[in-house]
Amino acid sequence: MREGEHDMADDDDLIRVAIVDDHESVRLGVRAACESAGYEVLAATASVGELWTALDGRACDVIVLDLSLGDGFTVTENVQHSLSLGAAVLVHSIADRVGLVREALAAGAAGVIPKAVPTQTMIDAIGTVARGGVLNNLEWASAIDADREFGKAQLAQRERDVLHLYASGLPLSQVAARLNIKVSTAKEYLDRIRAKYVEVGRPARSKIELLRRAVEDGILALDERADDR
Template identity: 85%
Template sequence: MDPNPDLDPAPVRVAIVDDHESVRLGVRAACQEAGFEVVAASASVSELWVALAGIRCDVVVLDLSLGDGFTVTENVQHARSMGAAVLVHSIADRVGLVREALAAGAAGVIPKSAATSAVIAAIAAVARGDVLNNLEWASAIDADREFGKAQLAQRERDVLHLYASGLPLSQVALKLNIKVSTAKEYLDRIRAKYVEVGRPARSKVELLRRAVEDGILAFDDNGHVH
């Protein structure tokens, strides 16, 4: 018999990267109050790498304007290489930098003007692997017309719509009256097209993000895709 049947799941492990100490302290306090474990708080991603030293981290809350000599893409990719999802925490009007972060693989963006409860909810969503869809994300995409859309044929859009909304490939094939092998070929083609425009989508969650970004799927008021 399990001696600890009621053990709570491990807390979300959060790291904070911001070159303003007051921001680091504020986010740290909010995370700790929410029951998250703050494993590091650093002024740069390089400092974070040293601070973590192999410690597991679920989410890195990352400011985009660090002045550390690295590009947004480099910082996001470096943080992701530690095995963590990246939540951008920045000033909302920097849409160009936000778009670059999303293209580099950031899981979402929450503005510094957001309520503490919204920041905590965003961290929790990103830690679960959910797609964080909000006005800031949409604005960053809409404001930058160079955001390369994959040119998908209608049948590819149909496959992506069904698959990214949660259906297994077998059900996608059934609904479209095609073979499972054919549906997989479409999916492989879709992934290849996203790679071509610099927006790889290796996982189902990343495909969902791409589908939302390109208007193939949308979220309703309850957070469900349609």
């Protein structure tokens, strides 16, 4: 072992965790479990806003984030605010809001761990996410696949046509030309499509997110993208 190599390994192995949950008992339980596992808990707060203050610029590897905080912010906003702190986000959730789980993953959460799992499973998940790994969320994937509200955004055929062409890479003007409609009408269709995805907890604000939704729902195959046409 070269000089300094041991110290570097020790630094790499130290996992720094922050906890955000609006139930004090949950915060205390997760903190105790993390500290028992040898993780350093930098802060445990009731909201992401409080976490910003508590961290005071300190680097954090993983933020264990409650799915439904009573702070007035959406799931997407809380996940993205947490990500802006430079940490991976592990959503800690109960299993009754599948749409919100999907929203959290779409917003950039590294994974979701149910609150009902054994403590060691949660600890292992934190370690996996901290090291850049991907969680095997098969139970959550199964729940999402089985949820009819998730699977159906209830798009009309014309809306599906617009989404197919637009998500494939065509500009809105070409989408309108292909469908023989006005550009303003095509834009109205896109607005309706976005609204319908929001209703089922699957926001699609950007063109990339619309592409993801189209692929997820079988409206577009990845090899149909028109970027190079």
